[in-house]
Amino acid sequence: MSMSITLGREDIVRLCERIEGAQTRAYAIPKLTDEYPQMTIGDGYAVQLELRKRFLAAGHKQVGWKAGLTSKAKMIQMGVSVPSIGFLTDRMARPESSAIKTSDLVHPRVECEVAFVMKKTLRGPNCTLQDVMDATDYVLPAVEIIDSRFSGFKFDLESVVADNGSSARFVGGGRARYVEDIDLRTLGVVMEKNGEIVTMGASAAVLGHPAEAIAMLVNILGELGEELPAGSFVMSGGITEAVAVKPGDSIVARFQDLGSVSMRFID
Ligand code: OOG
Ligand code: MG
Numbered sequence: 001m002s003m004s005i006t007l008g009r010e011d012i013v014r015l016c017e018r019i020e021g022a023q024t025r026a027y028a029i030p031k032l033t034d035e036y037p038q039m040t041i042g043d044g045y046a047v048q049l050e051l052r053k054r055f056l057a058a059g060h061k062q063v064g065w066k067a068g069l070t071s072k073a074k075m076i077q078m079g080v081s082v083p084s085i086g087f088l089t090d091r092m093a094r095p096e097s098s099a100i101k102t103s104d105l106v107h108p109r110v111e112c113e114v115a116f117v118m119k120k121t122l123r124g125p126n127c128t129l130q131d132v133m134d135a136t137d138y139v140l141p142a143v144e145i146i147d148s149r150f151s152g153f154k155f156d157l158e159s160v161v162a163d164n165g166s167s168a169r170f171v172g173g174g175r176a177r178y179v180e181d182i183d184l185r186t187l188g189v190v191m192e193k194n195g196e197i198v199t200m201g202a203s204a205a206v207l208g209h210p211a212e213a214i215a216m217l218v219n220i221l222g223e224l225g226e227e228l229p230a231g232s233f234v235m236s237g238g239i240t241e242a243v244a245v246k247p248g249d250s251i252v253a254r255f256q257d258l259g260s261v262s263m264r265f266i267d
Contacts, residue, residue: 001081003042008263009037010045016050019163022149023051025198026104031150031159033098041082044161045224050127051164051176052087060089063233065221066113068165069157070213070237071205074111077241080157086165087099088233094145096173099266105168108265111238111249112189112253114203114210115165115172118232122214124222132218133179134213135230140176141189141255142235143171143263146242170235184207188256193249199240200217210236226238 015032022029032047033039056062066073068084075081084097094100102108119137147168148155160166187203205211213236218228228234244252251266 002040003045004040005042005046006038006040007036007043007046012046012050015047015162016054019047019051019149020054026106028106028151029149031155031186032162033156033158039158039224041158041161044158044249045090048086048164049160060085060091062089062138063093064088065216065232066165066167067213067217067231067237068234070207071239073201073241074203074238080160083125083213083216083237084157084161084165085220086167088170089151092167092169094169094171094263095161097262100145101267102247102265103267106149107153108145108147108168110245110251111144111241111242112191112240112255113142113144113235113238114184114187114232115140116214116236118228118234121227121230122218123227125217127215127218129209129211132214136179136204138176139184140147140172140180141174141253142170142172142259143251143253144235144238145185170231171263173261174255177258180218182257187258190253190254191240191243193243198243201240203239205239206237214235245267
C-alpha cells in the first residue's frame with residue numbers, strides 16, 4: 001500500500017472541502033479519482049487527516065477508529081480488496097434503541113461489527129493479534145451506519161479512504177464481555193430488518209479473527225505516524241454485507257454471547 005502523498009496542499013484542502021460539504025449537507029458526489037486518477041492511498045489518508053483536523057477544530061471529539069473492508073462479504077459487495085481505516089467522533093455516536101434520522105444522510109446502510117475498547121496504547125509496526133488481545137479492556141456488539149458520499153455507493157479505495165471509510169453513525173450496546181471469557185473467532189451474528197432475517201455470519205469472516213482487524217488498523221496507523229490510544233473505541237469491520245435502510249425500518253442485530261443492538265430509522 002503506497003502511503004506516499006502526491007497531491008499538493010491546495011488539492012488536499014480542496015478535496016477535503018468537497019468531502020466535508022457532502023458529509024455535512026448530505027449529498028452525493030462523484031468519486032474523487034474521476035478528477036484525480038493518479039491519487040494514491042496516501043493522498044486519501046491525507047484528505048482524511050485534513051477532515052479530522054477540521055472536525056476537531058470545530059469541537060468534535062475523537063472517540064476512536066474503525067477498520068473497514070475487513071471481510072470477504074464487504075470486499076465483494078464494494079469491489080475493493082484492501083482494508084481501510086477511518087476515525088470515529090462523539091457526533092457519530094447514537095444510543096441503543098434510538099431513532100436515527102436519515103434526512104441528514106445520503107443512502108445509509110447498516111452492518112454488524114464487534115467493537116473493542118482498549119486499555120493499553122498500541123503502536124505499529126508489527127502489532128499482532130495477541131498484542132490486541134492483551135491491550136483490550138472489553139468487547140461489545142455494535143452496528144455501524146455507513147453512508148458513502150459517493151454516487152451509487154460506488155468508489156475505489158483512494159476515494160473511500162478520503163471519505164473517512166463512509167463513516168456516518170454507530171451504535172454500541174448489548175453486553176460487554178472480557179475477551180478471555182468468549183471465543184471471539186466463532187461469534188455468530190444475525191441481522192433482522194423489520195422482523196425478518198436479512199443477513200447472518202460469524203466473526204471469523206473478519207480477517208479470520210476480529211482482533212486481527214484491530215492489529216491491521218494499528219499497523220496502518222503506524223504507517224501514518226500515529227498510535228491507537230488507551231481508551232479508544234474501535235470497530236473491527238462489518239462481518240456481513242451492509243444492508244440499506246430507509247425511514248420506518250427497524251434493525252435488530254443479535255450477537256452470540258454479546259446480546260443485541262437495535263435502532264430504528266426516521267425521516
Ligand atoms: C466502506 C466502509 C467499510 C466495513 O465495516 O467494512 C466498513 C464502505 O463499505 O462504504 O465500514
Ligand atoms: Mg463498518
